[in-house]
Amino acid sequence: MSTYPNGRFVWFDLMTSDVPAAQAFYTSVVGWSARDAGMPGDYYTLLSAASTDVGGIMPIREHLAAAGAKPTWMMYIGVDDVDAFAARVKDAGGVIHRAPEDIPGVGRFAVVADPHGATFVLFWGNGEPREATPATPGHVGWHELLTEDLDAAWAFYSNLFGWTKAQTVDMGPMGLYQTFVVNGPQGGGMMNKPPNLPVSFWGLYFTVEGSVTAAVERAKEAGGQLLQGPHEVPGGAWIAHCLDPQGATFNLTSATQ
Structure with missing residues (x-):
């Protein structure tokens, strides 16, 4: 049995309405390679950065689509006992x-939500947990919670x-931004969500090679939209x-604009 360090971010995947289209989009924008996971009776696409599997894409299940589920990225947090942590x-x-x-x-695994709905x-996992490499292109460089409280x-x-x-950063009218540290080099931040956002949620920042502006242009050319940015954040990274x-x-992040 492998020992998973509790609280480490170990995986991410996308539930979407069009897997082939999403695969084409993200391989172009982020630079991932993709292949079928070969899971019997299931449709799951593995995403790789260089030779390392980092995430996946899967279709929204019919019952979830019928209940109104929309395309969304999900993050996986490693624990040594899923049942015990779900109860907690x-x-x-x-x-x-x-x-x-x-x-x-x-x-x-278990799918859960915090008290505010994120x-x-x-x-x-059966195998050893992946080593965190947040500054490496194709990996998640930051994890961010927008919450009600x-x-x-x-x-x-x-x-x-x-x-x-x-670090605790005073964002002025937006309130405080609390950064936090996980095992090893992983990290993230959380803050109160803006009033116009209807729900609390976790956001992922994908590290891209080279300019974040160039990655944004690839996203727009492939049919995506820029919502905000690019802009520099404390520490010198650029995000969009x-x-x-x-x-x-x-979200996209890079060391260069």
Whole structure:
């Protein structure tokens, strides 16, 4: 049995209404390569950065589409006991959207949400967890929570996963931005969401090679939209907020404009 360090971001995937179109879009914009996962009875596309599998794409299930589910990126947080952590999420006021179950030959997972509705996946894998390489193109360079209550959200996640506070940035009228540290070089931030956003959610920043502006242009040429940016953030990175052709939000980051 592998030992997963609790609280480390270990995987991400996209649920979308058009897998082939999404695959073509993101391989062009981010530079991933893609291949079928070969899972019997399931349709799952693996995304790779160089020779490392980093994420995947799958279709929105019919019952979820019927319930109004839209294309969205999901992040997986590693734990050593999915069932125990799912129970802790519920006890802390969160919700279990999909009860713990096995992925044959891969691991065990549960889809949950924090008390303010931001969804994420608890995951334990059969193999060793991937090493975090946030500055490497094709990997997730940052994880960001927009929430209804920053203080309550921090209490929930820090108690659940043991995350520790790093820098607190005063964003003026937008409030405080709390950065945090996970095991190793991983990190992220959280802040109160703007009033125009209807729900709390986790956002992912994909590191791209070279200029973030060039990546934005690739996104627009492939049918995506630029929502905001590019702009520089504390620490010197450049970011841009985007929308893919199927309607999923995503973010790009690079060391250069």
